[in-house]
């Protein structure tokens with residue numbers, strides 16, 4: 289076969305994948321980042337690996353799991369995750385005991401230590417507790433190193449209480465994201481949140497192309513349960529050209545992350561904020577262990593973890 293024929297095959301494969309993915313809304317052209325037309329054509333998907341290293345305060349921490357709390361501990365743990373293949377870290381503004389706070393000292397110090405050793409993307413949050421004010425919930429945007437921040441796409445039951453994210457709240461945080469040139473990662477806890485994202489994009493409050501993070505988990509009147517059927521439903525509602533990732537709260541094994549990668553997710557998250565487990569009954573001792581196992585899975589599935597530079601391009605970060 290001559291080179292011209294090989295290129296033609298590559299183009300057809302490439303276009304077919306993109307057309308198909310556009311129809312399903314499951315994979316964007318940004319997921320396709322590496323190719324060779326001189327030898328056998330191939331497409332290498334890059335996957336953004338995010339780590340959320342700090343367990344929620346009040347949650348029981350098993351004795352064998354080393355939950356980082358001080359800036360030094362969080363930074364050391366995160367740097368180990370970077371070495372294992374993570375390119376992004378999701379951090380909340382916490383005090384030295386891990387309690388949510390709107391004081392930025394510990395947060396700034398932690399980021400400074402991480403950035404001394406890595407070029408990881410820092411993801412802040414506009415989430416936090418419903419009891420905080422709107423300004424307090426998005427205080428992390430005041431830190432220039434924060435390039436991406438979570439933006440919840442609506443209210444949801446959390447156990448017996450309501451996690452409040454009204455439409456005016458979302459517009460307020462979206463405006464702050466714009467003002468600080470921070471890219472939103474839209475957190476979807478429910479099917480209706482997909483339509484909420486579309487509405488805000490149509491209003492011009494958030495900007496296309498959209499990147500969703502499906503926050504699935506235990507279900508039971510909290511978020512959507514972590515099932516392949518729910519992932520498929522969420523994907524079916526997305527508009528073409530979007531990218532998406534998954535956070536599996538209370539994860540017991542990697543099966544849903546594998547499912548998401550197989551369905552075209554471009555981002556996956558692990559870490560003690562979400563779960564200590566990598567297999568039924570088996571807990572990781574550190575966040576880096578979770579990342580190592582996830583990266584091994586990504587490579588087994590024929591993909592590669594994205595570098596921070598690649599992840600910045602995939603998420604349209606220009607800060």
Ligand SMILES: [Zn+2]
Pocket residue numbers: 340378380413415561
């Ligand atoms: Zn979080």
